[in-house]
Amino acid sequence: MQINIIKIGGNVIDYPQKLEEFLFLFSRFPGKKILVHGGGIMATKFGESMGVMPKMVDGRRITDADTLDIVTMVYAGLINKQIVAKLQGLNQNALGLTGADGNSILSEKRPIKTIDYGYVGDILKINTGLIENLLEDNIIPVFSAITHDKKGQLLNTNADSIASELATSLSNNHKVNLYFCFNKPGVLIDEHNENSIIPLINEEIYGELKKERVIHSGMIPKLDNAFAALHKGVNHVWIGKAENLLLAAKGKLSGTIIENHKYDLY
Amino acid sequence: MQINIIKIGGNVIDYPQKLEEFLFLFSRFPGKKILVHGGGIMATKFGESMGVMPKMVDGRRITDADTLDIVTMVYAGLINKQIVAKLQGLNQNALGLTGADGNSILSEKRPIKTIDYGYVGDILKINTGLIENLLEDNIIPVFSAITHDKKGQLLNTNADSIASELATSLSNNHKVNLYFCFNKPGVLIDEHNENSIIPLINEEIYGELKKERVIHSGMIPKLDNAFAALHKGVNHVWIGKAENLLLAAKGKLSGTIIENHKYDLY
Numbered sequence: 001m002q003i004n005i006i007k008i009g010g011n012v013i014d015y016p017q018k019l020e021e022f023l024f025l026f027s028r029f030p031g032k033k034i035l036v037h038g039g040g041i042m043a044t045k046f047g048e049s050m051g052v053m054p055k056m057v058d059g060r061r062i063t064d065a066d067t068l069d070i071v072t073m074v075y076a077g078l079i080n081k082q083i084v085a086k087l088q089g090l091n092q093n094a095l096g097l098t099g100a101d102g103n104s105i106l107s108e109k110r111p112i113k114t115i116d117y118g119y120v121g122d123i124l125k126i127n128t129g130l131i132e133n134l135l136e137d138n139i140i141p142v143f144s145a146i147t148h149d150k151k152g153q154l155l156n157t158n159a160d161s162i163a164s165e166l167a168t169s170l171s172n173n174h175k176v177n178l179y180f181c182f183n184k185p186g187v188l189i190d191e192h193n194e195n196s197i198i199p200l201i202n203e204e205i206y207g208e209l210k211k212e213r214v215i216h217s218g219m220i221p222k223l224d225n226a227f228a229a230l231h232k233g234v235n236h237v238w239i240g241k242a243e244n245l246l247l248a249a250k251g252k253l254s255g256t257i258i259e260n261h262k263y264d265l266y
Numbered sequence: 267m268q269i270n271i272i273k274i275g276g277n278v279i280d281y282p283q284k285l286e287e288f289l290f291l292f293s294r295f296p297g298k299k300i301l302v303h304g305g306g307i308m309a310t311k312f313g314e315s316m317g318v319m320p321k322m323v324d325g326r327r328i329t330d331a332d333t334l335d336i337v338t339m340v341y342a343g344l345i346n347k348q349i350v351a352k353l354q355g356l357n358q359n360a361l362g363l364t365g366a367d368g369n370s371i372l373s374e375k376r377p378i379k380t381i382d383y384g385y386v387g388d389i390l391k392i393n394t395g396l397i398e399n400l401l402e403d404n405i406i407p408v409f410s411a412i413t414h415d416k417k418g419q420l421l422n423t424n425a426d427s428i429a430s431e432l433a434t435s436l437s438n439n440h441k442v443n444l445y446f447c448f449n450k451p452g453v454l455i456d457e458h459n460e461n462s463i464i465p466l467i468n469e470e471i472y473g474e475l476k477k478e479r480v481i482h483s484g485m486i487p488k489l490d491n492a493f494a495a496l497h498k499g500v501n502h503v504w505i506g507k508a509e510n511l512l513l514a515a516k517g518k519l520s521g522t523i524i525e526n527h528k529y530d531l532y
Contacts, residue, residue: 046316049317050315073339073340076347077338077339077341077343077344078338078343080343081338081367081412082338082420084364084367085366085418086418088366088369089416089418089419096366098347100347101347101360101361130405133399133403137399139368146347150354150355153355154351
């Protein structure tokens with residue numbers, strides 16, 4: 001089957017009105033689909049209201065036991081279930097999951113090299129069987145960014161990584177498209193001009209754009225991640241604004257499509 | 267198939283050590299099974315640490331919007347996912363659900379008569395298809411006590427009611443046993459003597475025990491609920507201590523069994 005995996009983060013989740021609008025668009029997105037959501041600033045806010053402050057070590061955010069409890073409550077509890085209930089209200093048969101549920105995403109606690117990130121999980125294996133069964137029954141899996149180690153421990157996990165790993169694992173037997181909803185309308189030539197979207201990037205173009213420093217800093221891991229997914233069989237990766245998701249679904253230019261086919265931009 | 271539905275509440279969940287022990291026993295419970303958990307005092311504690319105090323109207327606890335957020339976080343998030351992860355660690359393929367997930371339990375907001383209970387749901391319908399599919403795939407559904415109205419609203423729902431309604435709905439096509447883990451070892455003749463367990467109660471005996479005021483106050487709704495389930499086709503209902511669950515599974519006397527067969531107690 002063809003499977004569309006859509007990832008949203010804080011720039012959608014943190015704003016109730018935007019989340020509502022996104023869920024409406026998502027409900028209109030045709031075909032088999034999976035939603036992956038990060039957490040945004042809500043976990044930090046709830047944590048602070050309970051006296052749990054973000055923990056930083058050498059400038060990196062770490063997940064201690066209290067923080068893990070908070071993200072589990074906010075991501076897997078409040079946000080995930082509100083999204084599921086709202087999708088049900090839109091006649092979308094959503095079912096919320098963490099990686100622990102049905103052992104759908106197995107991780108290991110990130111090994112300590114220089115920094116101990118705490119209860120952070122690096123994904124080892126996706127249980128595609130469960131996900132395929134759900135999709136075949138027309139159920140829409142909605143993943144929060146929590147996984148587990150199969151030894152009883154929940155682990156905080158990067159939502160982009162969950163989306164990518166789901167996409168690559170499912171692409172063994174299916175045609176998978178990956179959609180990253182982003183705070184910009186795509187990859188931009190001029191980061192201050194939202195009309196300067198680069199519509200299509202392949203590896204050749206990516207190399208040139210990096211050399212010319214058009215693509216730099218935060219966009220590089222995002223695109224490296226996208227190309228890694230393509231190399232593992234994902235059909236295409238889209239980066240754009242949540243509000244343009246339906247245009248993307250219809251194949252209209254509405255963000256940046258990343259694919260491995262040769263394409264002559266100039 | 268034969269399905270065992272086990273319900274635990276605060277007297278297990280509020281004590282990490284007891285929960286751990288219970289989950290080990292549950293993992294040894296043979297056959298197809300479903301776990302239903304209430305919330306205990308954790309939601310209240312977390313709520314208070316965030317400045318959300320329990321709301322009471324005319325002495326009855328109500329679920330306002332803030333309280334609903336808290337119970338969704340604590341029941342459907344923290345407790346549910348910790349239980350699922352721990353069961354996975356015991357090689358039990360658990361999958362956590364609210365009634366919103368897969369539209370598994372549809373409720374309506376309790377109609378306002380004299381008291382507005384707020385976001386409290388009374389169950390209308392169980393989607394047995396999803397639950398049967400999961401059980402057939404050897405997945406163990408783990409329900410938290412949150413449901414939804416299919417219009418986008420989550421609802422706080424009594425965990426005993428969820429267990430009973432699951433049992434009666436599934437008993438249309440299956441042999442269903444219902445196990446209520448309780449803070450006493452069963453229904454007692456003398457409430458101060460834990461050795462005075464009544465091993466078996468049928469409707470006739472229940473009538474007599476009520477007349478003699480051996481069974482009174484809080485036990486009455488519990489037993490009424492049990493008999494209602496039996497009338498709707500549930501095979502038997504067990505009430506006892508969590509630590510005796512495995513004895514119950516083996517058919518040994520270990521609590522009170524409630525059934526509709528004639529049984530001569532005296």
